[in-house]
Amino acid sequence: MSQQRNGQAAGVSDGAVFPDLPEATVARLPEYLRALHNLAETGFDTVSSEGLAAAAGVNSAKLRKDLSHLGSYGTRGVGYDVALLIAQIEHVLGLTQRRAVALVGVGNLGHALAGYAGFSSRGFRIAALFDADPGRIGERINGLVVHDIARLPEVVAAEAISIAVIATPAHAAQSVADRLVAAGVTSILNFAPCVLSVPDGVDVRKVDLAIELQILSFHEHRKSALTTLPSPTGDGSMKIRPTLDGEALAT
């Protein structure tokens, strides 16, 4: 608590941008960031790797290795300075500026995303809404007007949008993606259940709610099959219910 004499960004001055940060690490940094914000609000000034790892739900060794890729921002015998680490991770993730995001598709899901407070509280600003349905164009959602998707190029340019969210039906998603790329968007978060093909240099991440459930379904299936076997794991702490599966194969 006596060490960080420098304002809020001490050794962060390097403009290097970590071109070789492992993908797995990048995917976990946001989780660490969220845990750190929680700790900061709770009044913590420093936190050990063990404590932060518990708050982020990972192994402490993994956390230390992840953070070591960013440089040495911990103090041996003490832990990590919470505020400094927040600043460092936000810098690496490019969250020092509030990024403008476009949302395409204001249907069932898109409507909810447009009103989701978690975006704005964590570094993003929904800057524009688009839809192709003439019945929805002009509608106001959360203070934003739904634009005709034909206006993508001008609005993307005017608002300096580089990230877009696709929340359209699957059959429209590829066409929307093409138009987004043409307008200059270089990162896409796709909620439509389909594969998008985009040129090199454009990043796509996919969120498919049904796929997540299907993965859980597999594990359920596997677990329920264990009920027919003598408990393989040592302590009988696992709750076993009669097989709900039925497993009817021959129709």
Place this chain on the structure above:
Amino acid sequence: MSQQRNGQAAGVSDGAVFPDLPEATVARLPEYLRALHNLAETGFDTVSSEGLAAAAGVNSAKLRKDLSHLGSYGTRGVGYDVALLIAQIEHVLGLTQRRAVALVGVGNLGHALAGYAGFSSRGFRIAALFDADPGRIGERINGLVVHDIARLPEVVAAEAISIAVIATPAHAAQSVADRLVAAGVTSILNFAPCVLSVPDGVDVRKVDLAIELQILSFHEHRKSALTTLPSPTGDGSMKIRPTLDGEALAT
């Protein structure tokens, strides 16, 4: 097309449940399944690993290795029988029965999820809605009544629910998870931005929309830094715009 003389489940009779299927493979099977359904609707009877891989957005070698874990359901020189492969993957994922899902938290996002058609079209049935807000209890959404969360145990038991979706604010999520587990739920899909701690035997998958955007933000950040360097990738096909980043570090 002359080979599968047996109804719709030929060698699928084995009750074994693939306890050692690699996680990475399990996570891709739903994607293959979706691609296969598309192909079936388009009229394909068979598909090659190359074709299916393209439709699912993966490498063909990876696809073949994934499918080989399920057994040999392809025909050399021909490809895979679409209908047979669909049946096989659905069996492995435990989708032969339509699983009942509970949804807790009927706020902004939960409301949208309750109306999302993708769940019911892909093997799941939203069987019950819950909330803690008295103002929402009793509301009808998509033909379902919102129950008081206190009624979790009875409804979970009555509907044979084993999977639940948490769409509550973060501060309520852990408490909800505890009550779900106590009621007998063994798989949870968590949309709340927080880490859930659950006992062994319970699976949790997490979907955090802000985290996805932050990962994209990192790549945007990295890409925009490249504008200051001579194009490192061979062909200059990458669209480069003047740096939008600003990269202001010292406040």
Place this chain on the structure above:
DNA sequence: AGGCGTTTGTGAACGCTTGCACAAACTCAC
């Protein structure tokens, strides 16, 4: 000032995942 307990950063081993490359197996045409 010096020793002690604590915590970070990291080398090294391990396991999982991916991608290549090719033999085995199948269809089709003649």
Place this chain on the structure above:
DNA sequence: GTGAGTTTGTGCAAGCGTTCACAAACGCCT
């Protein structure tokens, strides 16, 4: 029936990610 062309299934090697275990570094107490 035979040969040519096609496609699957898989051994193998390389790369990536995770975990262990420990030396180096730090604060604190005496």
